[in-house]
Amino acid sequence: MLRSLALAGVCVMLAGFALSPPVPSLSLSERLAAPGGTSPMVPTERIDALLSHLPHRQGTVAGSDGVALHWVGFDPGNYQLDYRYLGKGTRFPEFSLHASAPIQEAAPRGTVILLHGWMMDGGSLLPWSLELAQQGYRTIALDLRNHGRSGHALSGYGTREGDDVVAAVNALRQQGVVSGPVHLLGVSYGAATAIFAARELGDQVSSVVAMESFDNAGQAIRTMVPHMLAKPPERWSDYVALPIARWQYGGRGLDEAIATTDRKLGLNLDRVDVGQALAQVPSCVLLVHGRDDEHIPVSQGRALAAAAPNARYLEVANEDHLSLPMRLDRLSPVVNDWFAETADGKGCPRAPLAMQ
Numbered sequence: 001m002l003r004s005l006a007l008a009g010v011c012v013m014l015a016g017f018a019l020s021p022p023v024p025s026l027s028l029s030e031r032l033a034a035p036g037g038t039s040p041m042v043p044t045e046r047i048d049a050l051l052s053h054l055p056h057r058q059g060t061v062a063g064s065d066g067v068a069l070h071w072v073g074f075d076p077g078n079y080q081l082d083y084r085y086l087g088k089g090t091r092f093p094e095f096s097l098h099a100s101a102p103i104q105e106a107a108p109r110g111t112v113i114l115l116h117g118w119m120m121d122g123g124s125l126l127p128w129s130l131e132l133a134q135q136g137y138r139t140i141a142l143d144l145r146n147h148g149r150s151g152h153a154l155s156g157y158g159t160r161e162g163d164d165v166v167a168a169v170n171a172l173r174q175q176g177v178v179s180g181p182v183h184l185l186g187v188s189y190g191a192a193t194a195i196f197a198a199r200e201l202g203d204q205v206s207s208v209v210a211m212e213s214f215d216n217a218g219q220a221i222r223t224m225v226p227h228m229l230a231k232p233p234e235r236w237s238d239y240v241a242l243p244i245a246r247w248q249y250g251g252r253g254l255d256e257a258i259a260t261t262d263r264k265l266g267l268n269l270d271r272v273d274v275g276q277a278l279a280q281v282p283s284c285v286l287l288v289h290g291r292d293d294e295h296i297p298v299s300q301g302r303a304l305a306a307a308a309p310n311a312r313y314l315e316v317a318n319e320d321h322l323s324l325p326m327r328l329d330r331l332s333p334v335v336n337d338w339f340a341e342t343a344d345g346k347g348c349p350r351a352p353l354a355m356q
Contacts, residue, residue, distance in 0.1 A: 029260035032221065034146050034155055039119040047123040054079070055101055061171040063145060063153070063164035070149035071168065072122050073140040073177060074133040076109070077102025081130050085329050095326055099130050108138040110181035110206070110343055113165065115190030115197075116141070121148030128185060131328055135336050138179065142168060144193065154265050157217040157272045158189065162196025169201060181206040181343045185335070187325045188212045188296065192274045198281045207284040207342035209335050211325050212293060215300040215307070218258055218270035225254055227294050275307030284348035285311040286338050288331065290319035312348065 038044065057073040082098040112132045114125045122129075122141030129139040143150040144161050154160060165184070172178040182205050186194030191213035198205045214220030262268055278285060285308065289301030298315065305313035314334065316324055324331075341349040 027260075028225070028254075028257040029264065032257065032261040033264040034152070035119045038121055038148060042120060042124055044121075044123065047126060050097075050099065050126070051123070053101070054099060057177065059177075060149075061168045063151075064160065064167045065153060065163075067145045067153040067164065068151040069145070069164055069168050070122070070143040071140050071172070072129075073138060074129050075102075075105055075138055076107070076133055076136045077105040079130050079134055081127075081134055083127050083131065083328050085326055088323060095127070097127055097130075102133075106136060108180055109136040110138075110183060110339070111178045112137045112139045112183045112185055112339070113169065113194075114139060114141040115144065115161075115165065115184065115186035115193050116147065117188040117190050119147070123148070125185075125187070127326075127328055131332050132185075132335075132339075135339075137183070137339070138177075140172065140177065144190065154267075156265070156267060157269060158192030158196045158274060158277075159267070159272060161189075161193040162200060165193060165197035166200045169197075169204065181345075183207050183209070183339045183342070185209045186211065186213070188214070188321070192217075192272075195274055195278050195281060195285070198283055198285070199277045202282055203345075205281075205283040206345060207286070207339060207348075208281065209286045209288065209338060210304075211288045211331075212290065212296055212321050213274055213287065213301070213304060214296045215273075215275050215303040216270065217272035217274075218268075220296055220300065221258055221269065222254060223297055223300075224295050275304050278304055278308040278311060281308070281311075284338075284342040286334075287311055287313045288324065288334075289313075289315055290321060290324035291315050291317050292320040293324070295321035310348065312350065 051072070055075070057075070058071060060068050060070050063069045079099045079102050084096045086095055114122065114128055116122055116124050121143045125141050129141050132139050142165065145151065145153045145164055146155055169178055169182060182201070184194040184198055184205060186192070186209070188211070191210035194208050194210055195213065198208045258269055287301060287304055289298050291298050301313070301315065305311060316327075316330065319327060338349065
């Protein structure tokens, strides 16, 4: 029986590096140091309900420092996926998703590891998991440390999380779950994680698709937070919380919050340089950025591309940080072609510099 999931207004679950609604009990540095839970915009119960009707694998593996990492995987097959992007709603883009048990299965042509954004989880990438499974890949969506059903440990803004991915790929390969060429697909925070992981995995990774990655963690926070605070109030509580936050984190307040986060994490966020890591990745990397992104401005995507001439850069018109990862209708042909053309390790395809 065909099962359906209507996920209207939940694009923020794919947005990655966007602050969730203000929580008065958490300071900005506390929120930056650890997400404090999964965003309420992720419809966990409905995703779990759909998963209960779809054949899948799941389990837990140890990350780089022993942190427990939860994963959900799909084998290749025709899930009769019906994905429809419904456009931007009053707050977030909307889509509908229908899928059912596959009518046929096949040996995987490779494995795609999917990496979500900040305050999200692996379930937030369910549309991509199913789409790529239909293209013949085994898909594995990881919950990053401090997210979803995974354990808690110091955040690394892609650095420590990248080490976790390395540990997970190696463990899952030993278990026979990872097979064939390995590809990484990440969104925002997960995109930066994919780049750090690909650098460490070396020739174990055939290719990477990094959507909406930041170039430098400290700089990303300095552009993202003012953008979020500049938004008009959406609830009555915002009329009080937003002016206080603007006063507290305007000017030097934001730098002080970042410095406090540095001390909490034992990490200098201004030295979390994704571009430097990208330049050292031996596999093929496709960078994708929405031209209208205001959370992580397109200038950061262009800076990443400039830092690694061997990477391919695709800039998508009329899409922002929230909408771009939802546009399977625009991006799945590009992603599918990229993975197919990089599987043999004989070179990286040329991608268009812009998509209208």
